[in-house]
Amino acid sequence: MRVLVIGSGAREHALVLALRRDPAVSALYAAPGNAGIAQHARIRPVDPSSGEAVVALATDLAADLVVIGPEVPLVLGVADAVRAAGIACFGPSADAARIEGSKAFAKDVMSAAGVRTAHSEIVDNPADLDAALDRFGPTWVVKDDGLAAGKGVVVTADRSAARDHGAELLENGHPVLLESFLDGPEVSLFCLVDGETVVPLLPAQDHKRVGDGDTGPNTGGMGAYTPLPWLPEETATAIVEDVVKPVAAELVRRGSPFSGLLYAGLAIGSAGPAVVEFNCRFGDPETQAVLALLESPLGELLNATATGTLAKVDAPRWHDGAAVAVVVAAENYPDRPRIGDVITGAGDGATDESAAVLHAGTAQREDGALVSAGGRVLSVVGVGADLAEARVHAYDRVAAIKLPGSHYRTDIGLAAVENRI
Incomplete structure (x- = not known):
């Protein structure tokens, strides 16, 4: 299977690394990619928001499967263009992607599906x-x-x-x-969705605010961990049965069946789970942690979703232990970040069994130096027998990375380790 991954962030780097582990993936491309992804897949230039450009590239590469990572191409209908060209695509139609592209649309779907959410x-x-x-x-x-x-x-x-x-x-x-404000800790639950077939992945928790202790402005995400030792298994099951499945069924009823990754962000409050938001794609940085523990072949799961055969595939298998992703951000992020600073100590990434460095906002200069090229520059993923060990591995690896003015949170997953959640 020849696979083309669309995107250029740490989420796409994580997807590429997991796809590399699938023996059925015979050729792996990424567009436009980044300096880290280039070490693990063949990079091609493309405008990811142009359906015409993505179709032309996928056709030229004889891709069997196109995996679209970011939300903007999905909302703009790039997946529709790929499917119209006869190429399997992991990612929802523009119509279904409104679940993220329009919060008003998402609220209307949840109301019709009887799903609890904020007023x-x-x-x-x-x-x-x-x-x-x-x-x-x-x-x-x-x-x-x-x-x-x-x-x-x-x-x-x-x-x-x-x-x-x-x-x-x-x-x-x-x-x-x-x-209205929803109380309680938040959970990110990724589900592979093929019409009304819903297959959950491991629950994770994102840390949105820029500073330790959940202080400062919201960001795209400063770190995540999985699994969640404080989340009862029956609660995760209830989220699938009472939230994701009804929403998937409502989208089918409306003639907008979802095909791809449906991300439910929920607050687990005193009155039970309530939806904060839905996204139409893998989340970043939760993907980096979740896929680090995936044992099943990712290509098989994504291709089955894209081709309407998800119900025939075995449920995902997971490695024991935990994973923690820590984002290293550029100076001034989440405001206008400083770019062009040299990064040292990142290594070639993803070669250590206990910690991997995934690239997000990076570029390589003509002299070979690795430099920052965005707000969230790197995601460092530590794995371990438990959450505490995974944190040690992640932060030991972060300490070796040097980027002038950079910052990161020191408390990713800490509340769960200390039983404060």
């Missing part, structure tokens, strides 16, 4: 913002209704901060979604 209200007129804010609080959740890479959300007890964020979104032409 919400859309504001598209600045004149209505103050009155709408008065109907929420004392903790305000203010979101960009469209795609925002995890950074369009403000959760705050400061009404003026909530108002400023909402006003800025509206000024930029973006509708605002106000939500």
Whole structure:
């Protein structure tokens, strides 16, 4: 099987590494890739948001399967173009990808499916913002209704901060979604979905805020860990049965069947699980941790999903132990990051059994130096017999990496290790 992975982040690096372990994958390409992915797959240039360009590349490479990593190409319909060309594609149609592309659409689907989520209200007129804010609080959740890479959300007890964020979104032409605040720890559950067939992967927890102790602004994600020792197995089962399956069935009922990875982000509060958001693709950085523990051939799972045969494939098998992903971010991230700084100590990545360095925002200069090229620069993944050991391996590896001005959280998974969650 010849596989083409679309994307250029650490999520795609993790997908490439897992696909390399599948003996059925005979050729592996990535486009546009990055400096780290280039060590494990053949890199090709492409505009990932252009269906025409992706189809042309996949055809030229005689790809049997195209795996689309980022959300933007999916929302723009690149998967539709690939399938229309007769090539199997892992990733939902543009119609189904609205589950992430429009929070209002997602709320409507959840309401029809009877899925518990936060009360919400859309504001598209600045004149209505103050009155709408008065109907929420004392903790305000203010979101960009469209795609925002995890950074369009403000959760705050400061009404003026909530108002400023909402006003800025509206000024930029973006509708605002106000939500009631959901209490409890968050869970990310990835599910392979083929119509109404739902196959869950390991639950994980992302750390969205930039600073230790969940302080500072939201980011695209500063780290993640799996499995979750504090999450009862019956709760994970209930999420699949009461949340993901009803949403998948509702999308089928609407004539927009989902094919790909459906990501449910939930808060596990005193009243039970409630959906914070749905995404239409593998999450970043949870993917880096989850796939580090996958024993089953990933290519087989993704191809079965793409070809409508997921129900015929054995359930995923997992290695024992735990995995922790720690993001090394550039100076000033999540604001405008500084780029072009030389990175040392990253090695060639993914060669150590206990820790791997996955590239996200990296590039290679003409002189061969590895430099930063984005906000989240690297994801360091540690694995171990348990969460505590995985953390040690991850942070030992992080300590060897030098990038001027970089920063990372030191507490990924720590609350779970210390039984504070």
